[in-house]
Amino acid sequence: MTQKLDMLPETASQTAGPYVHIGLMPSYTGNGQIFDQEIGQSPIEEGAAGEIIEITGSVYDGTGWAMRDALIESWQPDAQGRFAGQEGADPKVNGFCRFAADATSGEFTLRTVKPGPVALRDGRMQAPHISLWIVARGINIGLQTRIYFEDEENSADPLLARIEQRPRVETLIAKKTGAGQYRFDIRLQGEGETVFLDI
Amino acid sequence: MLDNGPLIPRNRALHPIPYDPDYKTTVARSPYLPLLSMDSSASEETGPTFGHGQLGALDNNLILNWTRGAAPAIGERIVMHGRVLDERGRGVPHTLVEIWQANAGGRYRHKKDGYLAPLDPNFGGAGRTLTDADGNYQFLTIRPGAYPWPNRGNDWRPMHIHISVFGHSFAQRLITQMYFEGDPLIPLCPIAATIKNRAQLDRLVAPLDMANSKPLDYLAYKFDIVLRGRRQSMFENKPEGM
Secondary structure, three states, X not given: OOXXXXXXXXXXXXXXXXXXXXHHOHHHHOOHHHOOOOOOOOOEOOOOOOOEEEEEEEEEOOOOOEOOOOEEEEEOOOOOOOOOOOOOOOOXXXXXXXXXXXXXXXXXXXXXXXXXXXXXXXXXXXXXOEEEEEEOOOOOOOEEEEEXXXXXXXXXXXXXXXXXXXXXXXXXXXXXXXXXXXXXXXXXXXXXXXXXXEO | OOEEEEEOOOOHHHOOOOOOOOOHHHOOOOOOOOOEEOOOOHHHHOOOOOOHHHOOOOOOEOOOOOOOOOOOOOOOXXXXXXXXXXXXXXXXXXXXXXXXXXXXXXXXXOOOOOOOOOOOOOOOOEEXXXXXXXXXXXXXEEOOOOEEEOXXXXXXEOOEEEEEEOOOOHHHOEEEEEEEOOOOOHHHOOOHHHOOOHHHHXXXXXXXXXXXXXXXXXXEEEOOEEEOOEEEEOOOOOOOOO
């Protein structure tokens, strides 16, 4: 016999299912009347300091089909790398957004401010990135990943450095398609599979 | 000094397996390659916060919130209540809990749901609330119906309520489903069966809670939720390798 560890196991995840929108984004499915104010509609308010950017993409399944039912949440700091609630954080950046693949095209768009770099506990700097969490029918536990930016200095980023197969790093890097415009596609499975995280 | 350290790494064996051919949609939607593991950073340890100012008075009352109090939804009246805790057993205060569900006939108010059962004009099927200072939450709703779904030849979902919880860190984010004690469809459900650890599935089954049921009004079901905790040590601030 040993002493007991006073720990509880984490509750098991279950799929968000095909109707996740009625709970998390009711206006997406025409149910906007239910709440006065839907949360996660924008990560920024007008006047946020920094470069305003738009990231467009799709979530593809293992057959190459752009999923119509994926729901994504994003979390990021302001242009200086400070998260909402931290000292000195930009009051116009709440940092959280919910967005969904369009029911017709399967494309999503995130309009936000470009984030600043964030330090690790040991002081090493991480390149600017946005954290994502993806849920949908057939995804049994939400998938974590990150968006980095092709026009930032990513070579010293500690997370990207841990990716053994170097071509896979590209799956986490948004490609610039115009001024303030980026493309970021997510592939759940197979060729070009996105690096998903366990953090 | 005691640091509120990195998140405790997830024990994936407690969670459903991502690829499970009995739940057909997982086959093309589960990654083939291993996840990349790393200690959490501020990107995962911080997270959005929400305040009472963003919520309405009826947001946690699914019987009345769709009609803004004008007419109650049809169904067996229930209270769903419980506590949000972390792995160390501490209540998670002031965190957002959101739920969504089918109506009493097993139909969702979603444009993609075409089940035979009719919509209830007085039921929207979504609610949200903030936990109190001890991590407690509650919803008043109706018991959702079971319903068939296209998977194998004749699959039915047991009665369930979807539940989404934030915690205080973005990487604590969790969506799960609450099932009801005694439902004979639970052992037949391929989605419930994606959880291979039997004790973990049992923890998703809410017991009938007569002590919190109100005579001549509603039954209560208790559902506690445990989120990831934080590592705590005096050594977290030291550089790698000390």
